[in-house]
Amino acid sequence: MRWVTFDCFGTLVDWRHGIHTSADLIAPGQGARLLEAYNRHEHAVQTESPALRYRHVLAEALRRACAEEKVELNDDDASVLATTLPYWPVFPEVGAELSALRAAGWNLALLTNCDRDLIAETLRRLPVPFEAVVTAExxxxxxxxSAHFDRFKRSYEPDAWVHVAQSYFHDMVPAHRLGIRRVWINRLGERPPDETIIQQSLPDLHGLVSAVQHR
Structure with missing residues (x-):
């Protein structure tokens, strides 16, 4: 069984656009500031409470972002990110590139920092089906x-396995630590802290089949 596993948000779904536009709904004109502040708080919330459902991580990180940026947040508005997440846009090349992977004989899976109910809504928008999903829940x-990777390995025992993701911190580092082949989707043009961790890098999913099949 040959598998390509993906992170979802940031890799397949435009996570930054989703947070930016959602924050603008509750604080018009402040979306960009709140997006960057949110990025500074999400991991801390997840580290403090690893069992916390992702919808509550979204709400708490948004509360902390608003407090940092001195943006007033009504209690009822803290759920805006979980409410809008199912509608965040899929990157335009995703459908064709995932279809090409399937045509080349690869099985597809998601390893996502998300809840089951939220990713179920997102899967309805992804243009290609996935054979497996492992959530933070x-x-x-x-x-x-490493829990996502460990659970996937135990469950599916892949003969060949490539992990594809946008986040250096959340995905490339643990995949490297576990010895999993990996492709970094560097959508933001970042310079990695340790370039030796990156085996292959693409600016988006175009050309992913060749990258995955390259050894």
Whole structure:
């Protein structure tokens, strides 16, 4: 069984656009600031409470972002990210590239820092089906912990396995630590802290089949 596993948000779904536009709904004109502040708080919330459902992580990180940026947040508005998440846009090349992977004989899976109910809504928007999904709710932890990867390996025993993701911190580092082949989708043009961790890098999913099949 040949598998390509993916992170979802940031890799297949435009997570930054989703948070930015959702924050603008509750604080018009403040979406960009709140997105960057949110990024500074999410991992801390996940580390403090690894069993916390992702919808509550979203709400708490948003509360902390608003407090940091001195943006007033009504109690009822803290759930805006979980409410809008199922509608966050899929990157335009995703459908064709995932279809090409399936045509080349690869099985597809998601390893996502998300709840089962939220990813179920997102899967309806992804243009290609996935054979397997491992959520933070299933794993009992959030990446960069290894629980998603360990659970997937135990469950599916892949003969060949490539992990594809946008986040250096959440995905490339643990995949490297576990010896999993990996492709970094560097959508933001970042420079990695340790370039030796990156085996292959693409600016988006275009050309992913060749990258996955390259040894």
């Amino acid at each position: 299933d794993a009992g932890a959030y990446k960069p912990a």
